[in-house]
Structures are given as structure tokens and as C-alpha cells.
Amino acid sequence: MKNIVLIGFMGTGKTIVGKQLAKRLGFNYLDIDREIEKNTGMTISEIFQTQGESRFRDMEAEAISATSGLSNTVISTGGGAVLRSENLRCLRENGILICLSAKPETIYERVRHSKSRPLLQTEDPLNTIRQLINQREPYYRQADMVVETDGLSPSQIVDEIINSIKGMKHGNS
Ligand code: S3P
Numbered sequence: 496m497k498n499i500v501l502i503g504f505m506g507t508g509k510t511i512v513g514k515q516l517a518k519r520l521g522f523n524y525l526d527i528d529r530e531i532e533k534n535t536g537m538t539i540s541e542i543f544q545t546q547g548e549s550r551f552r553d554m555e556a557e558a559i560s561a562t563s564g565l566s567n568t569v570i571s572t573g574g575g576a577v578l579r580s581e582n583l584r585c586l587r588e589n590g591i592l593i594c595l596s597a598k599p600e601t602i603y604e605r606v607r608h609s610k611s612r613p614l615l616q617t618e619d620p621l622n623t624i625r626q627l628i629n630q631r632e633p634y635y636r637q638a639d640m641v642v643e644t645d646g647l648s649p650s651q652i653v654d655e656i657i658n659s660i661k662g663m664k665h666g667n668s
Contacts (some may be wrong), residue, residue, distance in 0.1 A: 496522075496565065496566060496567050496568055497587055497589055497590050497591055497658070498522075498565055498566060498568045498586075498590035499516065499569045499570070499590060499591050499593060499656070500569075500570045500572065500587075500593070501513050501571045501572065501576050501593055501594075501595060501596075502576065502586075502593070503536065503595035503597075503635060504574050504602060504607055504624070504627070504635070505614075505624075506576040506597065506603075506605040506606040506609075506612075506613050507597045507644055508597075508605075508649055508652060509572065509574075509595055510526055510571050510646055512571075512652045512653055512656070513555075513570070513571035513574055515650060515653045516569050517568075517655045520569070520655065520657070521647070522568055522569045523567060523569070524526065524568065524569050524571075525562065525567040525568050525570045526570075526571045526573045527568070527570065527571065528571075529557040529564075529574045530561070531551075531555060531558050531598075534558065535554065539551070539573075539611065539612075539613065540610070540611055540613050542554065543613035543614075544613070546555075548613075548614075550655050551657055553576070553580070553615075554580055555575070555576055555579075555582070558579060558596070559572070559576060559582045559586060560581075560585055560593075561667045563585055563588065563589070565589070566585040566589060568651065571591065572586070574627075574631075575614075577631060577634035577635060578631070578634060579590075582583065583595075583634070583637060591640075591663070592640075592641050593638055593639065593640050593642065593650065593656055593659075594635045594636075594638035594640070594641045595642055595644050596641055596642065596643055596644065597643070597644045598626060598645050599624045599625045602624050602628075603620060603621045603639055605626055606620075607620065608648070609668070614627065619630050639663070640656075640659050640663070642655050642656060642659075
């Protein structure tokens with residue numbers, strides 16, 4: 496079986512949904528940000544602080560490229576992983592790309608108390624979220640399927656993904 500790759504903005508539930516989805520499907524689970532943290536022994540915030548975003552993007556691309564031999568795995572990516580076309584190409588090679596989406600206000604409510612997202616430590620995080628989503632929308636739209644997560648619980652999102660995958664296999668999508 497192909498991998499299932501979750502892409503989408505910060506705070507759309509990629510991690511929690513990814514873990515639950517993997518359990519339901521009997522798949523392995525891999526989180527790209529956690530792989531980077533394991534490889535470096537640093538948190539994502541520390542990497543941004545000490546090495547900068549561009550070096551973080553290199554590490555992200557390396558961690559994604561290292562997934563190329565995997566199958567039967569749910570892979571959660573960081574919200575900016577879509578920015579490099581080589582990442583999308585690699586993930587698509589043996590995976591179905593599913594984008595989780597949510598309104599900026601919903602995302603803001605979910606992440607406003609989190610200190611672990613360096614790009615949102617700004618004066619006006621809601622505005623930052625709006626701007627980044629606007630910039631990234633064309634990349635997120637390249638997914639095989641988009642799930643709107645506003646108002647849905649993680650288990651409802653998992654149900655929706657599983658139903659859509661079944662639909663894809665039967666050629667209904
Ligand atoms: C980022 C999203 C984060 C993490 C890093 C950069 C982004 O992952 O990779 O802070 O550029 O959107 P999550 O989407 O899991 O929060």
C-alpha cells in the first residue's frame with residue numbers, strides 16, 4: 496500500500512489525525528518534524544533560532560527524502576514542507592497527498608497558546624496566519640484531496656479521509 500501523506504497549514508491537526516489514522520489503518524506513523532528533532536537533538540524552535548529558517552528547510556527536505564523507501568506509513572509533514580517542489584515530488588511518488596485545511600480564525604484558536612511555532616511568534620499572529628495561508632494556498636491545492644476540518648473532531652476527520660480513500664480506490668473521486 497502507498498503511504499498517506501498529510502500536508503496543510505500549522506494547527507490543522509496533521510499530527511493528531513495522522514496518529515489516529517495510522518492506528519485505524521494498521522499503518523506505521525512518521526512525523527517529519529519529530530524526525531528532524533531526533534536527528535538534531537534540538538527542538539524546531541531552537542533550530543529556527545540558532546540556524547535560521549533556510550537551514551531548517553534543508554533539514555526538512557533531507558528528512559522527507561529519507562522517507563522515499565517507505566510504504567504503509569502515514570506521514571505528517573510540517574506546514575511549510577510544500578514550499579519546495581522536490582518535497583512534494585518525493586512524497587507523491589509513493590504516497591497519496593491529503594491536505595487538511597481550516598479557516599485562519601480556527602487555526603488561531605488552536606495555536607494561540609503554543610510557543611513551539613516560531614513563524615507565529617509575531618505581533619499579530621492571526622494576520623500572519625492569513626498572509627502565510629494566502630502564499631501557500633497554491634501549494635496546498637496540489638493535494639489529491641482536501642479535507643475542511645472546521646468543526647470536525649480528529650476522529651471525524653479520520654472517518655472522512657478513510658471514506659475518500661475508499662472512493663479513490665473505486666474510482667469515485
Ligand atoms: C512550519 C510548520 C511547523 C514546523 C515549523 C515550520 C511552517 O509544523 O515545521 O515550525 O512553515 O508552516 P506544523 O505544521 O506541524 O506546526
